[in-house]
Amino acid sequence: MRVIFRADAGLQIGTGHVMRCLTLAEALRECGAECGFVTRDHPGHLAGRISARGFPVSLLPAGTGDFVSPPPEHAGWAGVHWTQDAAETLAATGGADWMVVDHYALDARWERAVAGGRMRLMVIDDLADRPHAANLMLDQKFGHSPADHAGLLPAKCRCLAGPRHALLRPEFAQIRAQSLSDRDGRGLRHLIVTLGGVDRGDATSAVLEALRAACLPPDLRITVIMGSDAPALERVRALARDMPRPTRIAVNVEDMATLMAGADLAIGAGGGTTWERCCLGLPCVTLETAPNQKGVAPALTDAGAGFDPGPPEGRDFVHHLQAAIAEAGDPARLDVMSRKAAALCDGDGTPRVLAALVPSEVGFRCATRTDSRRVWEWRDALDDSFRVSDERTPYAEHDRWFRKAVNEADPIIRILTQGGLARGYLRLDRTGATSARVSICLAPDARGQGLGRRLLVEADRVGARLGLERLMAEIQEGNGASRKVFEAADYVERGSKDGFLNYSRRLENTK
Known part of the structure; x- marks a missing residue:
């Protein structure tokens, strides 16, 4: 996949537009994408920094200094008329699968002139003050929602809004x-x-x-x-x-x-x-x-x-x-x-944006120290009917346990990922030489997508590798959603105690 970024930096514009594009470009490169930049020769441009990060950069000629009149309000930031900018950008880029535009001076007119064929367009904008011809909109401003762009985007444009999508390294x-x-x-x-x-x-x-x-x-x-x-x-x-x-x-x-x-x-x-x-x-x-x-x-x-x-x-x-x-x-x-x-930003915005750009498959990895906070937040967001205990564990207490747990053989904690974004976890606690208790939890925005079943399939795989014969789970009687997931995975109810149902599943083909 080839991705071209169109963003400027300068004494008037600042550095933020280019810097957040660099963050996304580096993440895309990790996924195997080929990325390049187009930026204009404003005083204080960051072409050197872009090149130092290993990305090819086309430096458009400096503007003439003539006043460029609105619309949009920031039209002068381009340094040239939008038609000239569009022509120069096209000449510098060639073909691409995606073009990412982060520029307050450009709007739907520029975007329609540049986009075409199979190339899709992502716009990064937090002003919500002008129309766009985008396939994907990213607005990471606090308090903004897709409603702020109502009437400014095509009907089929997907809008990622709010700081949970903030592009952080x-x-x-x-x-x-x-x-x-x-x-x-x-x-x-x-x-x-x-x-x-x-x-x-x-x-x-x-x-x-x-x-x-x-x-x-x-x-x-x-x-x-x-x-x-x-x-x-x-x-x-x-x-x-x-x-x-x-x-x-x-x-x-x-x-x-x-x-x-x-x-x-x-x-x-x-x-x-x-x-x-x-x-x-x-x-x-x-x-x-x-x-x-x-x-x-x-x-x-x-x-x-x-x-x-x-x-x-x-x-x-x-x-x-x-x-x-x-x-x-x-x-x-x-x-x-x-x-x-x-509580306002969890740092996973870049993987969320990646998931919208790059087709992603479900994968699993071992939990690490960096997962401590997100696991705690996932559990803290659970409805009480999903909890094994009525008490909410303070983060400091959880973090002490988690730091120790990820460095020991028991419990086993696996993180479910999609395109690099952590979406849930599986925990196996041994209860004997050939048995273990299963616990699963999904991020709030990952629920209802069939990922709970994927966690239980991974539990089977890990259990078989460890030579386990039986997996068990405890589920609150009123937690119909979890009961449905476990029963669909062939867990059988074995009685109840203190308001909890005991489920178990016998593993086949164990060592």
Whole structure:
């Protein structure tokens, strides 16, 4: 499969569009797809970074500087008229199976001019302000749903909406369980400031000036994250030298997940990094630094995941920011915000988008440390009728058990996947030399698709490999859905006790 990405970066546009496309391109490459990029020669473009990631890139000529009038509202961001951009893009790409477009300046007119034949079109857009001729729409903005694009998309276009589809690099999901486990009661010791790779309005300087006059914890350290093309980089470096707490400037950070996991509070923009922070349970003082971020800061505050100090140019900004820092000094308050943030984004958005692009088959793998949080969330989302116990296990307790379990021979925990996306788990606990108890659980959005039966087939396969003769299960009497799945897999009811039905299945062809 060949996929072409059309996205720009620059001092006006910022870096987020290209960076999230790179995340998706790297995931597609892992699935065997051939990916390439088309980007325009704006000041601050990222063609070099794209090439350094191993992708071929076609650099379109710089715009003429002439004003490009709407529609759409951001038409000027293209640098040229849409008809010229479409012609240059077609000349640079040749054929492809998919084209992924992430650009506020382009709309259905451009898309109809470029798409054709067997090539399908995916659009990444969180403005919902213009029509598109797409087969697949991705809008990862908090609070958005397919309804926000009503009347703007073809009838057959599939729309993936909300932060559960946020395009995050795999290291965020991989480090999520550890990050959430480590935060409990840690308090405010490390503050990061991350207001975009370009930060054209220099909100970073306003933040540092406000922090300089704030009452900061005595052992606090600060890390400011910026891009090498940020116009205010040198001014920020000068401010950092005069800060009352140790302040480091990190440029073109490549290990953002590790840095965020080690931070206790962020002051950040309301763009794509919002979901990186939420995935790792990092509370944030959110600043809306671009029009497409409107509404994100108050929504996160209403969700209990952080603070909204208002715009940096606002009269009360300094007061609100300093008050937020003071409130975040309470470890219990930070813990609550961390849990609220983590509930908004689980880090599996990229595999969900992949599943919509690439045909995927069901597979199984051994559980690892990184699965701890998702398994806990799947179980925590269960209706009480699906539970063996009425008690809900706190995450910290579950995580201690899970870390030990994945490194031992018993129990056996297998993860069901589709296209790299974890969708459910199977657990086998030995009850004797030739028998084991079966437990299964599916992600909320994986239920009702026949995957429970696939988990039980895998239980048979693993049981036979281990030489087991009998598999058992305990199911609440009122759990008709689970009873139906197990009975269809030839499990036979063997009596009941304390409101639970005991089922068993004899395995054939065992060792």
